Amino acid sequence: MARMTVKTLAAALGVSPATISNAYNRPDQLSPQLRERILAAAEELGYPGPDAAGRILRRGRADAVGVLLSERLSYAFSDPFAIEFLTGLSEVVEEHGISIVLMPLARRAAGSSATDADQSDVTAVRHANIDALTILSLPADHPAAMLARARGIRLVTTSVSSDPDSSWVAIDDCAAGVMVGEHLASLGHRDIAVLVETNQPAGSPGRRLDAAELGYLDYAARVAGLRQATPGQVMIVSGGHNSIESGTTATTWLLDHDQLPTAIVGLSDVLALGALQALAARRLEVPGDVSVCGFDDIATAKTADLTTVHQPIHDKGQHVGRLLIDPESRPRQVLLPISFVRRGTTGPAPR
Amino acid sequence: MARMTVKTLAAALGVSPATISNAYNRPDQLSPQLRERILAAAEELGYPGPDAAGRILRRGRADAVGVLLSERLSYAFSDPFAIEFLTGLSEVVEEHGISIVLMPLARRAAGSSATDADQSDVTAVRHANIDALTILSLPADHPAAMLARARGIRLVTTSVSSDPDSSWVAIDDCAAGVMVGEHLASLGHRDIAVLVETNQPAGSPGRRLDAAELGYLDYAARVAGLRQATPGQVMIVSGGHNSIESGTTATTWLLDHDQLPTAIVGLSDVLALGALQALAARRLEVPGDVSVCGFDDIATAKTADLTTVHQPIHDKGQHVGRLLIDPESRPRQVLLPISFVRRGTTGPAPR
DNA sequence: TAGGCTGACTAGAACGATTCAGCAGCGGGA
């Protein structure tokens, strides 16, 4: 038997396709008896209801929003920040029956392009059937974002932008950096290392970065703020993508290269937690020998007694969710409050 | 200016729409010069590439797989099992450039239906544009699963089924239950309480369930196995959906109703962890006063020194991922190994 | 009885792309 469509079912029942459609989507447009008859026939003939693809094409709406988490989808799931963000986001969108599409951002096989960001393959967002998109931990001028804009997909980013036509929900990353910088400066730290994430594959060796290499980084403003508020030198190190493991790798690199500063700042809490692990493994006292500080205040930061900058991650997700499903397309900007949280991992710089 | 489509771009360039399509999808079908010319014109005229909806309708493939996690999407993110499963799943699918669609399962507003499961609204899976679907923590005969089958969507479930036409990746839940039962029996426990999840809203009060009420439960086999291997009585209690909080609620209910057994079995590790918290809050010794045991062996089970039944969650996600994207549609079944992990939360029954 | 209104249903045109069969034109082998 041929595939059942709205047309074949209509033919079988001797009614118009439009009526079948109405039976499913607008019950008030036809008599209850006929509707019952149609639904019964659908059941009997095995018509599974309107096809999603056809429906979406015609209606011009997918009832789904996209989330681009980071270079590798699978990394995101081990990132408490991403999880908490997603929780807030999903609370809002699921309330409206909207689905969430998580898209991979494959690395292009042969990369002869100039910039780092260009290396990622955005076909997934090109082919994705979504009404709106949000990107996390990616700069607002990332190719994926540009493509979304070009495709006419509502875009909500998570970093401050001066463009009044863009929607975003963000914190003042520079101010956050300043908070940490001032705190460390007041404690006498003049030699600081910053742990950043890079989109290097897992297990990459630690390495030192030039400030210029930070361009691609979504959180570059944090480093800028830190630098601004700190009288001493700031070295930038990375151990790979955003994870505890990378924090450990980067910190171990510092230790192995005899570059141990008096304070280590993880650009995210997980990186800072990784630093704590590496230091513990080498029997170094925190904050006696080294101070450690993070950003974001994820749940485990509290457990680990990590000094950090709090931001309302869950709220952020909710706000983004609201903007994503908002039918009125006027761009909106939301700046969320942050606060410095002093805990036990920072102390006076050793002499 | 009118919206750019493949047709308008073709007209502007004086070529056929087919050629535009080929320029994007089959570069070998046209000369490199023309392809360049087309791509350049697209850039200049602001054509964002083929529209996703039209493309999907025509090709009959969405390049996306769906995941139905549980009653509430947002709950799933706080469930380490789901996260680990998703990690494995995403590793596989992102490798193929396939997106993951997380779908909500809204509760229907007015429920006059007979069964519990019927109460959930499956419109999300009806409208979802996906090639395959997997369901987690939901019985294989859940309406959502039935609908997926009817729609001709490949379905991969996570519980054993005798139907040779169905694909699944699962463990032997009954055997897992037996393992726990035998362990507890050998320690002299004759009075056991099982903590189960129900799809009740968050913050529901604890309550006792009849065995008959377990029908809807995906993990009913675990209870059956447990009962089978245990000589004593087994009481079933719930505090709501699968979460630490529910475990606490259910355990508190036991304490408040003077029904404290010698052993508490959480049907998942998070429920067991909740039990541990509730017991600690009441200053009860584990395993001195009460033994506690879980299922699944999530990462925190190890940290909490919780006795449990190990299953390869990450592998499970990977296997499901592979079956989801497998183009050859022959159904496949995968039974994963399990092992009992005795840790510190179980001990001899007190007299 | 004419005119207007309402409720129930329909015809047919989009929506935007992909794909298959096919058709020029051209170079080369026999």
Next chain:
DNA sequence: TCCCGCTGCTGAATCGTTCTAGTCAGCCTA
């Protein structure tokens, strides 16, 4: 010289639905 096959491109059909603009019969009102 003839014919074959190849490259590069096109025309038209198709995917399955929804929506707009109706038609039509029946009923109420004046």
